[in-house]
Amino acid sequence: MLHFFSFRELWLDERSVLENIRVLSGPRIFGRLMHCQAFPRAYLYAVQSFSSFFHFSLFSLRILPLACMCGAVFVWKAAYRRALGESAAFITALLSFVVSFQLIYYSSELKSYSMDVLAAGAFCLFLWHQKDLEFKNPSKGLILCAVLMPLLLAFSYAAFFIFWIPAYNFIIFSRKNKALLPLSAWYIGISLAVSTLVYFFDIRFGLSESCLLGYWESYFICSASPYCFIKSFGEGLRNIVAWPFGDDKLFIRTASFFIPFFAIGTFYAGVKCFKKAKEGLLDMDTIGFVIFAELFVLGLLKKYPFTGERITLFFMPVVFFLIMRGISAFKRFKPLYASFTAFYVSFLVFCGFNSLVKFFKLFFKL
Numbered sequence: 001m002l003h004f005f006s007f008r009e010l011w012l013d014e015r016s017v018l019e020n021i022r023v024l025s026g027p028r029i030f031g032r033l034m035h036c037q038a039f040p041r042a043y044l045y046a047v048q049s050f051s052s053f054f055h056f057s058l059f060s061l062r063i064l065p066l067a068c069m070c071g072a073v074f075v076w077k078a079a080y081r082r083a084l085g086e087s088a089a090f091i092t093a094l095l096s097f098v099v100s101f102q103l104i105y106y107s108s109e110l111k112s113y114s115m116d117v118l119a120a121g122a123f124c125l126f127l128w129h130q131k132d133l134e135f136k137n138p139s140k141g142l143i144l145c146a147v148l149m150p151l152l153l154a155f156s157y158a159a160f161f162i163f164w165i166p167a168y169n170f171i172i173f174s175r176k177n178k179a180l181l182p183l184s185a186w187y188i189g190i191s192l193a194v195s196t197l198v199y200f201f202d203i204r205f206g207l208s209e210s211c212l213l214g215y216w217e218s219y220f221i222c223s224a225s226p227y228c229f230i231k232s233f234g235e236g237l238r239n240i241v242a243w244p245f246g247d248d249k250l251f252i253r254t255a256s257f258f259i260p261f262f263a264i265g266t267f268y269a270g271v272k273c274f275k276k277a278k279e280g281l282l283d284m285d286t287i288g289f290v291i292f293a294e295l296f297v298l299g300l301l302k303k304y305p306f307t308g309e310r311i312t313l314f315f316m317p318v319v320f321f322l323i324m325r326g327i328s329a330f331k332r333f334k335p336l337y338a339s340f341t342a343f344y345v346s347f348l349v350f351c352g353f354n355s356l357v358k359f360f361k362l363f364f365k366l
Contacts, residue, residue: 002359004066004108007058013037014110018056021048030201036211040112041202042154047110061110069107069114073098075121076317082128083284089324092345096320099352100244101251104359106313116158116314123149123162124284124318130169131282137179146183150191153198158314161291163191169280219305221296236299236307237262240292241323243309244316245351247358254347261326261340262319266292268329269322285325288318 010018016035021044023034029048030041047064054060077094084090097103106113126149129142138146149166152159170184206212221236222228241262242255269285270293276282281290295315299306306312327344330337360366 002356002363003104004062006359006363006365008362010058010061010110014061017044017110018061020044021051021061022056032205032209036209036215038157038206038209038212040115040155040157041198043112043115043156046155062108065109065111065114066107068118069103072114072118072121072317075118075125079121079124079128079284079317080321082125083321084324088341089328092341092348093320093324095345095348095352096323097317099348099355100316100320101247101351101355101358102244102310102313103316104355105247106310111310112156113310113313116156117317119152119156119159120162120314121317122152123159123166124287127162127166127169127282127287128284130166130173130280133170133177133180134173134280135177137177138183143183146187147190150187150194153191153194156314157203160195161294161314162287163195165281165287165290167191169282172278172280216305216308216311217302219299219307219311220302221299221306223300232307239307239309240295240312240315241319244319245347246354251351251354258323258326258344261323261329263326264329265322265325268325284318284321288322291315291318 016037017039019035020029020033020037020039024031029045033039043064047061050064051057051060076097080090080093084093103117126145129145132138133142146166150163153163167184167188170180170187174180174184219236220232222232237259238252238256241259242252245251245255265285266289269289272283273281273286273289276286281287292315295304295306295312298304304311323344327337327340330340
């Protein structure tokens with residue numbers, strides 16, 4: 001709230017988005033955007049429709065991103081509780097989310113990043129509830145969710161990383177529970193229809209923007225040489241794990257200590273993923289591994305930035321979870337486990353204090 005009500009000036013990208021909102025009225029918004037911008041068109045249209053009533057004031061332009069991030073807090077809280085139970089790990093994972101400087105910063109920016117975080121959390125929760133469908137008939141609430149979830153593809157690019165996983169699970173479960181066949185067909189059919197529309201009215205324009213792809217060129221994984229690969233992959237891994245916690249080198253360097261824990265958590269998640277693939281991809285461990293693998297492959301193919309920082313904001317809540325999984329791997333070694341946990345929690349408190357001070361200064365223009 002300190003950040004939102006500071007009403008800081010729009011920066012370069014936000015001003016470009018605002019110009020698109022002002023100039024491209026009605027159906028024109030569902031086409032090529034000006035100034036090499038990429039923004040989910042349905043979400044952009046919603047921002048345009050709402051903010052036009054308030055003459056495109058800062059409040060009206062940023063209120064929907066703020067609402068998305070506030071909603072994401074509660075969605076990810078529920079997802080963490082499902083995955084970790086009522087435990088200290090659950091509290092720590094949630095604390096990681098709410099003190100993250102970057103999650104707070106992008107909650108009040110005229111971009112789609114906070115919606116990405118919300119969409120990723122919604123899919124994680126949906127996948128958890130999908131577990132109940134293996135041998136049971138779907139409830140009315142779950143049927144409604146299955147019909148509506150594919151619509152998130154029109155509002156969030158991040159949804160494309162996850163939407164196919166429920167479809168995969170529906171196919172797996174339908175072999176055992178034939179009652180799921182109609183719902184599976186509905187989910188897959190709506191997903192394909194929405195994906196086609198999004199591609200035609202949105203994604204194809206971004207893929208043909210040389211200036212947009214050129215901007216992200218240095219954020220892909222380099223395959224020119226072994227040294228170039230290791231360097232770009234290492235930088236990307238550091239950005240994925242360390243960048244969320246703060247806004248300067250001190251926090252990034254300190255948070256780099258948690259990269260091995262993230263790697264351990266991802267490794268165990270990968271093993272679990274391959275073991276349970278025939279039973280469905282349902283828990284946050286496997287989801288985290290799958291998304292990381294997608295980011296790696298797409299980064300290597302130069303299709304999606306691996307070291308993109310804000311463009312991978314949607315993955316941050318999963319990163320916090322995987323760090324917790326990595327630390328938990330040392331439970332058998334109690335002194336180490338206690339030391340790692342104490343250091344991580346202390347660091348989170350420091351991050352929270354830093355975020356509070358920074359946005360307090362921004363609010364009071366200090």
